[in-house]
Amino acid sequence: MSLPHAILTALLEKPSSGLELTRRFDLSIGYFWSATHQQIYRELGKLERAGLIRALPSEQTTRGQKKRYEVLPGGRAELSRWTAEGQDPKPMRDALLLRLRAAAVVGTDGIGADLRRHLELHRDRLAEYEEIERRDFPPGLDAVEDRLRHAVLRAGIDLETFWTRWLARTLEDLSGDLAEDTADLAEGRAES
Amino acid sequence: MSLPHAILTALLEKPSSGLELTRRFDLSIGYFWSATHQQIYRELGKLERAGLIRALPSEQTTRGQKKRYEVLPGGRAELSRWTAEGQDPKPMRDALLLRLRAAAVVGTDGIGADLRRHLELHRDRLAEYEEIERRDFPPGLDAVEDRLRHAVLRAGIDLETFWTRWLARTLEDLSGDLAEDTADLAEGRAES
DNA sequence: CTGGACATGTAAACGGTTACATGATTAT
DNA sequence: ATAATCATGTAACCGTTTACATGTCCAG
Known part of the structure; x- marks a missing residue:
């Protein structure tokens, strides 16, 4: 609550x-x-x-x-x-990881496109956070409240950094297996 | 769903x-x-x-x-x-970050202990994941399904790595401001 | 004086959480 | 026999989501 x-x-x-x-x-x-x-x-x-x-x-x-x-x-x-008061962290819920796991069972159709979409979203979000940091947290801000708020923002930045890196690496890792993407592309060209 | x-x-x-x-x-x-x-x-x-x-x-x-x-x-x-089918990522919900932000308004009482507790939990979880990686993903596993499952596990590992690093850094960053901890300790000693 | 943006609110459906109830199986 | 454990299930509650309803204010 x-x-x-x-x-x-x-x-x-x-x-x-x-x-x-x-x-x-x-x-x-x-x-x-x-x-x-x-x-x-x-x-x-x-x-x-x-x-x-x-x-x-x-x-x-x-x-x-x-x-x-x-x-x-x-x-x-x-x-x-x-x-x-302390609280236990809630177990995480991430549908993308679930989909990756499902893809290991029913095939990778559509996964490549979605990974790329997520990568873009997280990159945008990261840029947004970095802009906020530049604007609101110049060096030399020392009050506890500032340090706390900055720590929260940094968590956001580090999290988005993690996602962009993991998504980029995963896309690279699976590049050979996501043949559907070039197929999509060819199809798109043929239809347009 | x-x-x-x-x-x-x-x-x-x-x-x-x-x-x-x-x-x-x-x-x-x-x-x-x-x-x-x-x-x-x-x-x-x-x-x-x-x-x-x-x-x-x-x-x-x-x-x-x-x-x-x-x-x-x-x-x-x-x-x-x-x-x-693609799905938009759900906005995250993290009570710890919310508490940090609240602490910037009402004070940092109890925050230090909770950050340390979270750090321990995430360290344990990270060790657990790394053990699974050692056991289930020896080098040279090449099938798509293995690569997918490994990518999922790696997301878990990278996420826990992020949390442990961020928590450690934040604790260091706030070390000067969380005087309540040594007070707790002294009180505990006095009472025991 | 009308249409669009602003602002607050109601209602229903859904998913997650917690507590509890009940039947089957197994070990002593 | 009986207690502990395994296994399935019911019910009530709570928070979230979505769709919709209503009233105010302001610009043209």
Whole structure:
């Protein structure tokens, strides 16, 4: 159960409305904890009922109108509690690895194209992270908070680096076995 | 929707009962797609009703008795279809990174201990994978299926390598800021 | 005053998790 | 006989996903 704590963190960084939170999740927090707007609205409701956050007094309450939330002392305490408490890492789930394993049984059709697609996506994501690092983390930033945020970003960078390297190597490794690709190409040419 | 395909792959590798599948998920497939026995029984029921697998004719049907399944042609076709079709990678979800980000707002209490715990777990997992590589992938294995399975294992090894390195570096990086650890130690000594 | 973007919300379906129930098999 | 273990299954709950509904605000 981490979504409420992701929201509390985001709200402590800056009081926001539901949609604003959704956008911020798409940009930064969502890089390692994604959420849709429905999840966020539902959770905001729960957090408010639990007395951990409240709508800023000035905001209206009717549907369709902006409602900005801020964290109450109880919410900060709950986030502290959760942050300090250890949690076991959840087992990973990666459909691409599963597909590779299935391909060992039913054949590699389509695998090459998908590996290349993933490689591109991870390269783009990596470039994006490196840009953020250049922009937001100039050398000489020493505060603990900066070091923590930088460590998180570095995890993203290292992870994407791992994926791009592994995908490139795997493509090379299987290059001889993925004959379907040139076949696709020839077919595409013939049809166009 | 990958669980049914994980099960089809496992059953093609070897016809099995529900519990046997559960154990095999704990050992190998579960390294990148975990599942509990309840998920597996429910999914076996669905797959059987859909005509993609069937219980081996010899097996009994009463409760509490072993029931071994095999994949039918339709099941193999469905797995082929799913394997060939591309899928977007799901956004990652990592609670540890979320906690680090929360720690930047509410303080680093407890973070050091948890980082060390994760480091140990990932080191163990890495050693386990390297042992499997030594045992199951001697040099000179050339069949496509071996190369595919080896690529999957290598992804696991590289991922755990990434985590151990990142955790070690992050601990070093924050060593000055995680004063709570020595405090914990002193407290522990005083109380014992 | 209308259409489009913004903003919040409801509902249903699905998958994963946890707790528990029940039957069969085996060793003592 | 009985307890432990193996094996299958039911049920309730929770979080996530998807589709849709509704209201507000602003530009043309």
